[in-house]
Amino acid sequence: GAGVSQSPRYKVAKRGQDVALRCDPISGHVSLFWYQQALGQGPEFLTYFQNEAQLDKSGLPSDRFFAERPEGSVSTLKIQRTQQEDSAVYLCASSPTRTTTNEKLFFGSGTQLSVL
Amino acid sequence: GESVGLHLPTLSVQEGDNSIINCAYSNSASDYFIWYKQESGKGPQFIIDIRSNMDKRQGQRVTVLLNKTVKHLSLQIAATQPGDSAVYFCAEKKKRIQGAQKLVFGQGTRLTINP
Structure with a gap:
């Protein structure tokens, strides 16, 4: 595809439900990031993959959050037992490099998660 | 602690x-x-x-200025157009250490272009 694709675009979950958010990065991009953006705030880092390796997960807010990228392309962010404070837009971004020299990220449009 | 912030949350220009x-x-x-x-x-x-080894960089209609002495960053947009209406975020990245791949974003400034 032409850009980073995320699905679903909107997700409504009842408190306690598990959700899975999908990210299709730009083909061939090595680096993949997940960010969480609360309403009216800037994106906050969650986790980073270089190919299939999860090199940094320091931003995941709790052990209910889990991300994977098993084949180094598509990534899934899973949130277990969702809570109201998980409501936010979840952004995925990819980059063609390992981010040591070029940090230009290409963002998807995000998944807006609402937990009721 | 580390923080990236903006002086004004909203900006309206002609x-x-x-x-x-x-x-x-x-x-x-x-x-x-x-x-x-x-x-x-x-x-x-x-x-x-x-x-950080630069203090100015220009693009198409945009210029970024960096003042490391006062830790200040600015974005100048010339001849604003309706399509420039959006929220603008600055983001910073520390010198690379193990695991420090992430960008830290500021809260954002909403720019509104009035006709």
């Missing part, structure tokens, strides 16, 4: 005028800065970046 969006950062170890534009319902879009 179409055709120049606009300046400001950003203050507190981490002197940051060596890379980026401005992103985010339109409603979309993800952030890269505008321009600058490394």
Whole structure:
């Protein structure tokens, strides 16, 4: 595809439900990031993959959050037992490099998660 | 602690005028800065970046200025157009250490262009 694709675009979950958010990065991009953006705030880092390796997960807010990228392309962010404070837009971004020299990220449009 | 913030949450300018969006950062170890534009319902879009060994960089209608002495970053947009209406974020990245791949974003400034 032409850009980073995320699905679903909107997700409504009842408190306690598990959700899975999908990210299709730009083909061939090595680096993949997940960010969480609360309403009216800037994106906050969650986790980073270089190919299939999860090199940094320091931003995941709790052990209910889990991300994977098993084949180094598509990534899934899973949130277990969702809570109201998980409501936010979840952004995925990819980059063609390992981010040591070029940090230009290409963002998807995000998944807006609402937990009721 | 580290923080990237903006002086003004909103900015309104007349179409055709120049606009300046400001950003203050507190981490002197940051060596890379980026401005992103985010339109409603979309993800952030890269505008321009600058490394800490520079104090000015120009793009098409945009200029980024970096003042490391006072830890201040600004984005200048020349001859603003209606399509420039969006929220603008500055982001910083520290010198790379193990695991420090992430960008730290500020809260954002909403720019509105009046006809």
